[in-house]
Amino acid sequence: MNRKVIITCALTGAGDTTGRSEHVPVTPQQIAESGIAAAKAGATVVHVHVRDPETGQGSRETAFYVEAVDRIRESGVDVIINTTAGMGGDLYLDPHDPTTFVEGTDLVSGVERLKHVEKVMPDICTLDCGSLNFGEGSLVYVSTPDMLREGAKRIQDLGVRCEMEIFDTGHLWFANTLVEEGLIDAPPLYQLCMDIPYGAPADSSLLASMVAQLPEGAHWASFALGRMQFPWVAQSVLLGGHVRVGLEDNLYLSKGVKATNAQLADRAKTIVEAMGSSVATPDEAREMLNLRPRS
Template sequence: MSKVIITCAVTGGAHTPTMSDALPCTPSEIAEQSIAAAEAGAAILHLHARNPANGQPTGDPAIYAQFLSVIKQQTDAVVNITTGGSATMPLAERLKAAVQFKPEMCSLNMGSMNFAFFGAAARINTWKHDWEEPYVTGSDDFIFRNTFRDIATILEVMGEAGTKFEHECYDVSHLYNLAHFVDRGLVKPPFFIQMIFGILGGIGPDLENLMFMKSTADRLFGRDNFQWSVLAAGRHQMPFLTQAALMGGNVRVGLEDSLFIERGVLAASNAQQVEKIVRIIREMGHEPATPAEARAMLGLKGGDRVEF
């Protein structure tokens, strides 16, 4: 494949403001960094929202509204709204923005899992906001819930809006969960699998696991029925994406997944990470897919059929 879809996950719900000054938290920061990431080569923007006063993850559609329209006006990028939010949000809150705005894409975690990042607290002595330390240290008790009923609800509700999904698979079992919904007819090709490595609670960041996840997906779905992409947490980000691109896959970068641009150096922005992966894939003879090309590859409804 000569075209590589680059997704940029701009802010996420796990990292906190203390961890990096570059992490966008206000609507204007999220819009600015999203636009810059699109200009750098990202075809898809994976978006969460945060309380602008303190950077805490939120599912409030009123906050999403402040940056979605700005991004749409200034880019042609595919907007992908999370249905994951954070592990502390109930399903109804996680779904509010997607239901209201009916984007071209939503993320969809393909199962329930432990989701922990408490190890990050050991590197921090002083926190900017009161909510951060208990949120991070308390993640040793987090379970991200997406039962089969939850997943079916999201597929049905958002499917009625013509929204397609970034099927986030944190382990091999999530591929089998996806196969279950394909068998039920709730997921139809072409679909988009995001393989995720290095989250504590999910499959480990070993390249053998990448090979196994890809071969399992090929066996379950047939190579012509899906597009696949890879993200890896923290220091594993660029090595895994390089390997995925070598294997013909797509890639995801962004400050949601890693706060760094190289060992020990914090990234200045999401766009900096996009620029780096663009250089890497071009060295391999590939080119970043444009938003129009990504829409064609993924069978999306188009930016004129969203409600923002």
């Protein structure tokens, strides 16, 4: 069992959740304030997406990332910043004419998905390690081996720690290939993303099997969606991993009770400590993950 556990709080995501909870942050200021509160409540890392303040929809706009990240850094609260690099892979197809891309499609290269990372230079950024039928309908998330190798090399050159996002077992196979090819610096960092339709289901035996395939010395975390978020905190700690909570993945503290990011981070901290582990401080996590020193 892991004795020093990193808690990541995923603050907002890009899903259509803003109309389902008033606590989902939208503007860069709201995202920053929610992240600061989560850090004060126990989060070691905050995972940052941004949204268009006018529409509430997920955005790749670099200026929004600059504002949100600058506000967190200028707050004086010590927290590790992890930004997504997953936006720009959405392919919506006409099911009757799959040669036609329809409204909502947003496809850019692997390197183009890193423009905001180059600007804000977070401690960590994500790399979604494969394509996926994303939920119902006709959305495919596109992340090809060529895109991934190019993106991984750019992240490595920037000196940012790459968190490889794993949505299914084939993604794990490819992530391990990136490690073997030297495109991921040691120690490799994996996020095992469970319960996203139609990737890996939230099954404890599957999680254990995936963990068994990680290379020696790797750090990993895992999360599951909705009501499985808190059970997955315990499950991940038992298997020796780190944890992720946050409004990107779950809107509720308990049945019918809508949560804030700070409340979710605090509940995760309670679970971690009740299991006999402790929450890693940002400095402890920096040492574990071999992150760049704070500037």
